[in-house]
Amino acid sequence: MNRISNEVNKWVNRSLDRHVRLAVTGLSRAGKTAFITSLINQLLHVSTNPRLPMFSAVREGYLLGSKRVPQLDMHVPKFSYDEGINALLSSPPAWPQPTCDVSQTRLALRFKPQKGALKLFQDTATLYLDIVDYPGEWLLDLPLLDLDFISWSKQQAQVLKGQRLALAQSWLAMGEQFDPFAPADEALIETIAASFTDYLHQCKAEGGLHWVQPGRFVLPGELAGAPVLQFFPMIWTNKYTEQQLATATDDSNFGMLKKRYKYYQQHVVKAFYNDHFSKFDRQIVLVDCLQPLNAGHESFNDMRQALDQLMQSFKYGRSSMLRRLFAPRIDKVLFAATKADHITPEQHPNLVGLLQQLVNEAWQTASFEGITMDCVSLASIQASEPGFVNYQGKQVPALRGTDINGNAQTFFPGDVPRRLPNQDFWNRNGFDFINLRPLPQQVDEPLPHIRMDKALEYLLGDKLQ
Numbered sequence: 001m002n003r004i005s006n007e008v009n010k011w012v013n014r015s016l017d018r019h020v021r022l023a024v025t026g027l028s029r030a031g032k033t034a035f036i037t038s039l040i041n042q043l044l045h046v047s048t049n050p051r052l053p054m055f056s057a058v059r060e061g062y063l064l065g066s067k068r069v070p071q072l073d074m075h076v077p078k079f080s081y082d083e084g085i086n087a088l089l090s091s092p093p094a095w096p097q098p099t100c101d102v103s104q105t106r107l108a109l110r111f112k113p114q115k116g117a118l119k120l121f122q123d124t125a126t127l128y129l130d131i132v133d134y135p136g137e138w139l140l141d142l143p144l145l146d147l148d149f150i151s152w153s154k155q156q157a158q159v160l161k162g163q164r165l166a167l168a169q170s171w172l173a174m175g176e177q178f179d180p181f182a183p184a185d186e187a188l189i190e191t192i193a194a195s196f197t198d199y200l201h202q203c204k205a206e207g208g209l210h211w212v213q214p215g216r217f218v219l220p221g222e223l224a225g226a227p228v229l230q231f232f233p234m235i236w237t238n239k240y241t242e243q244q245l246a247t248a249t250d251d252s253n254f255g256m257l258k259k260r261y262k263y264y265q266q267h268v269v270k271a272f273y274n275d276h277f278s279k280f281d282r283q284i285v286l287v288d289c290l291q292p293l294n295a296g297h298e299s300f301n302d303m304r305q306a307l308d309q310l311m312q313s314f315k316y317g318r319s320s321m322l323r324r325l326f327a328p329r330i331d332k333v334l335f336a337a338t339k340a341d342h343i344t345p346e347q348h349p350n351l352v353g354l355l356q357q358l359v360n361e362a363w364q365t366a367s368f369e370g371i372t373m374d375c376v377s378l379a380s381i382q383a384s385e386p387g388f389v390n391y392q393g394k395q396v397p398a399l400r401g402t403d404i405n406g407n408a409q410t411f412f413p414g415d416v417p418r419r420l421p422n423q424d425f426w427n428r429n430g431f432d433f434i435n436l437r438p439l440p441q442q443v444d445e446p447l448p449h450i451r452m453d454k455a456l457e458y459l460l461g462d463k464l465q
Helices: 002-015 032-044 081-089 116-121 136-146 149-158 163-167 169-175 186-205 242-246 253-275 290-295 297-314 321-326 345-358 360-368 423-428 452-464
Strands: 019-026 063-069 103-111 125-133 282-287 332-337 372-377 384-391 394-402 408-411
Touching: 019 032, 019 136, 019 452, 032 063, 032 081, 032 103, 032 125, 032 282, 032 452, 103 452, 125 452, 136 253, 136 297, 149 253, 163 169, 163 186, 169 186, 186 253, 282 452, 290 297, 297 345, 332 345, 332 452, 345 360, 345 372, 372 452
Parallel strands: 019 125, 019 282, 282 332, 332 372
Antiparallel strands: 063 103, 103 125, 384 394, 394 408
């Protein structure tokens, strides 16, 4: 009965346009947890919040207040807002712990309708906002639905160069003696799969690389330790022809790899899109452009490749796989370049220009399909104070903050390229951005930010009129 009641409530709220499911995603270290913590915090403080001038519902006074309410999807873990706020209020302040699985929270936003039937019949109305957090790495797996095991293995072999090749040596050596035609050895496959998973983790942690497949291998969530995450690409195909591999039986080592890959496609990748992605109304994709600029040419290009893969999730054309399988209904996507407080203010337009270059192809596709898109630079929780310092008799822009080791810093990180960086930029190697800890916070004040109000206006402004 409760389930039926919940579904009826969902339908009623949707029919009155009083329910929004906002998906928040981004690749690791892009700042998803900080963004959601700040978004909730800003909305909970709307009645006394002077820091949202670009959010029309607050500026004009018709958003009356917000509160957290129990979420309807009780099988989805709750977003850890209280833990995040406690970390920010600690001494010294610390960033909220990142999440590595789907999580959710629900807010009720009370407002005065400004137009339409709601204004005619109601003095006040309530918009229910479901905020869903999920790892961007999971979106990188969508293209797997178009690849069989051999095709995916060939793709993985093609990217084994540079840092990837160096980091993969242990896994590659372990697989050299792997006999695909031998009877399935589950313990052996588990061991080699563990080495492959270590390689993917090293790509992210040591190589500063972003494109990793399968995405669940590095952020497994509730699937940690499950056999569905214990396979690896058969990249030693130069030893065997496809015709030879086609003769491997279902109960061989190769047969077990194929079986687990297919199960992953159908029960992990496809299930995620069915259960979550197809139900989103609005989407924000957080992108950290600064760390790859710091890490170098290979890291930056790898981020571009990861974003290109992630963009597949927003190609909604009638013939697209996403449309055929999941019929998504997202009508607005916001791409946000995070950590804008880690560069000086005059560099913010360059950061937006760079992000627009990175997502240009997806933007064109989305426009053709009638999906509204925009780009913004923001800092979910401001960690620096901008100003000027005297350098060689001139006033130059600088930032002041505290690095993650607790050292006070006054610095200029460098110029952000407005367009995709050319070889001259990498040769100069003039960008040096510093990881900062949060500024000390006051328990009774909203979190300091940069352009969270602009993001709120884009994502929710039309729903609160």
